[in-house]
Amino acid sequence: MTAAASFPAGGRGWRRVSPLLRRILLVNALPLALIVAALLYLDQYQHGLLTAEVTALREQARIYAGALAESAVQSNASDQPSLKPDLARPLLYRLTEPTPNAQALVYGADGRVIANSRIRQGPGGAIVTEPLPPVQPRGDFARAVSFLYDQFVAFLPSSEVTSGQDGKGGSGLGWQPSVREVLKLTGAKPSHAAPPFIRRAADGRLLITVSEPIVRAKNTVGAVLLTREATEVDRAVFAVRVSILGLFVLALVLTVLLSVYLARTIATPLLRLAASAGRLREGRGAMTEPVPPPIAARDDEIGVLARALEESAHALWARMDAIERFAADVAHEIKNPLSSIRSAVETVRRTDDPARAARLFDIISQDVRRLDRLISDISDSSRLDSEMSRTALEPVDLAPILAALAEIHQSTREDDAPVMVLDAPKTGLVVRGAEGRLVQVLRNLIGNAISFSPQRGKIWLRGRVTGSIVELAVEDEGPGIPDAKLDHVFDRFYSERPQGEGFGNHSGLGLSISRQIVEAHQGRITAENRRDPEGAVIGARFVIRLPRG
Template identity: 40%
Template sequence: MLPRSGTPALPPVRPDGEDSEERATATRFGITARILAVNVAGLVFLMFGVLYLNQFRVKLIDERSDALAGYSEIIAGILAETAVTTLPVPGIDRTVIDVAEANAILRRTILPSGYRARIYDRNGGLIADSWWLSSDGRLETRPLSAPGERPGFLARLRAFIDGLLPRRSFPPYREAGPLELGTVYEEVANAIEGEEGDAELRARRVNSEGELVLSVAVPIQRFKALLGVLLVSTEGSDIDQLVAEEEQSIILLFVIALTMTVLLTLGITLAVARPIKELAVAAHRVRANQGLLRSGFDDSLPHLAERWDEVGALARSLDGMTRALAQRIDAIERFAADVAHEIKNPLTSMRSALETLEGTTDPAARARLVEIVQADIKRLNRLISDIADASRLDAELGRAEAEPVSVPRLVENLALIWRDTHGGDGPQVVCEMDVGTADPGALRTPGVEIRLAQVFQNLLANAVSFSPQTGTVRLHVSLRGERPHRMVRVSVEDDGPGIPQDSLERIFERFYTQRPKVSDFGRNSGLGLSISRQIVLAHGGRIWAENRQGADGGVAGARLVVDLPVQEPEGP
């Protein structure tokens, strides 16, 4: 398709209510909110993923359970070797655990470790508990929070997140009374029964404060005879404290990353979102007041147009689009004013002729007045036809598919048709070829043939109208430039009075005409050369006018020149 030389029409302005609703929606779901939501969502998912998939808690529990089991086996071995005694019962082996010696061993080994140890006899009765022991005779106590003391922000946040994350559930821990059998604990019962394996002799429970309690039951055996069971358990706070510290470190990193994300988002907003919003507000002002089109965006937002990034490029593009739109609107307004003026002239002439016709009875005068009315009607018809042609030209060239057009052959055919239709009337039309090839028809340009024919027909008719009856109109086709940027040049020369120097550009303006008084003005609308330039520009060419110099140095006539790009053949 050929590029359009015009610009599309402005979209209709919507009601204020609809526009206000759109601005409200843009505010609710602006770039700032979207960037912040995406960044924060990514951080939140990352934090929850790290906390959920974090193997630190599981690994810590497993390692602590293994260490507790190894430590318990060592203590059980010591008890079996040193804390036993034999009851003086004749005929029966009554080897039992020496409670006093066992308490001494627990005092030296268990109390410094922070574990709790209980010893049960072979029937499950409790005979020793490290909680009963202390070097200074006092019970072990755990520190409580001061009255009114509240956990810190990170601790509260961790507790909230822990409530959201799925956790592995453990059975509750129940403290057995001093008179209860140790078989209430499944691991103790399995040890008494002689069960083996980690699953049977280890347990994980949660106490009333939500803390994890690990316990290991180890049989106390001497020469494979069961003397009792050692139950060693942890204090729940130490494991949970380590896990809490690890999770709080992750949450602290998340808070720092969240703060940096918010700051970066605000920075991006200041650098991108706010300038775009300013451009949108400026565009809204231009839409509300079309008078601002003349100044463009640069005058209202100079700091954006000076930026050398994407926002600056957008601002400059919007400014260029606005100025082009302003030029288009100005052109439309001038076109409308010119049309009104050109239509008003023949209408005024017709009105005057008709009013005069009513008051005269002279046949010659009436015939002359009728002739004037007919000429004005012809001029109006020609003017309306050319205006319609010019108005639909952009859309037609934009839809048309470009095809190879042989410019030399097209010009030659137009010259032949002109000579055949006009015979010997008027100036002589001569066609000259200087393309340096055996087949001039091989020189082609991509375009719409009917429109290119209209251009050369307009130039030919214009030259004939300015040439004297005995003059000559010359159509000259030549080749310019080098491959692959060659241009085919068509020049149309006449023997007329030439063009005033200050009108060489103005003759391509709409409705501009400077013709001899004897010319039939009903056949000329002043749009022919303007339409021709519009077509040539749409084909990627150029058109201009100049005067021919005679032998005496004076003006010998006018020359109108058209350059069109050559479609180069493929291959060498």
């Protein structure tokens, strides 16, 4: 299953989807889900709408209470004001007639219902009861949205504005206020409004009830309870829910499409790179492109990875080719002394001349020493790369090392040996590297210079800082290097020895190993000839350039 796969149904299909695609979907959908949860949680919005409804309804109830106090209150025999039912009923009916979805109840001071706006006397004295308008039936979509939202909100802490006066004994959606408590509350503090009562009826409609005292001559003679259906609140909240769900569906579709697109642009190229790596591991990618060119041409992080893999593959194959050539060179170099030893041994068996046998044994001894040196240098060269990759590079000041090497040579040289001249500062030639290996390079170059220098000639050890480069040089007064061989002196098993030097004393790997060490330190080593003003060769010069540490 690739990242471009579609979504199979069921949990088993989800497990078959690309892990990267699953992660992208989850990462993209999580913020979206959090946003939707925050938007669907409309308590604050609903609370604001309910507060506005309560404020308007309370103002309407105050108008009713004021009108009743002025028109339906008369003083009795004890000169105490009281509500007159005969005056209150028609007045209440006329007050509530413009509001068909409201019901008003007027209570006397004793808690009895004096007037009900839904009950009036009809023609002929008959009592007519007018129920609230029926609830408008909601469609399937509205019921589905409300059901999903209610199920979702059931898992969230609710702050719905359903209120009892103090939270005692059954405050909730189905709770109805006690008339006596309302009269007690409204009568105790006429200047303070009683809390509203918000509930949802069994048929689903949202009802708001407020109470206002009827006050005449600073006496509370009753109370008005005004109940109205908050249809507009439900409609406004439902409209917001539908808008949010629509935006959620759109955002979800876009998220899925973008996730699939990201998976196609990320996971598929990675899988192709993995396949390329597998072909390289099996050796089938040597003669073809290591990675597909379209992926390597990308200018993003995957393109960087593809190019890095391609460069690594080229470097790997180059290293393997170098190992093959090295093995062939080693076999060739070892074969020569072995052939010489075999010939000498066979000749010794057939000769009776002691002098000739002694010469043959000398040849065998020289070849054995040559083999020993050759094998030692081959071992050093083969483990050099791995050793340098594990060695921690530290700051090394090469100036004291140059001084020490010059002093050792001067103190141990014979009378006719070359003289070493130091031309370097006492300190400041700092590079980052492995001190032992750098000393090995310098000893190798000094050894070569001594081999090619005439008796009592001069060898110069030079060191200086040039910008961000530390430059070291070893110069001699020998015959120099043939111009055609300047680029080959660092090749493996190349040997250009002075006349008269014993055969087999050098393996031809010294300069090759020196170049390996310098390049492992991110530096360069070159060979050139020293010339006089007329252009004649007066010696050789080896120059090492290393990054300043």
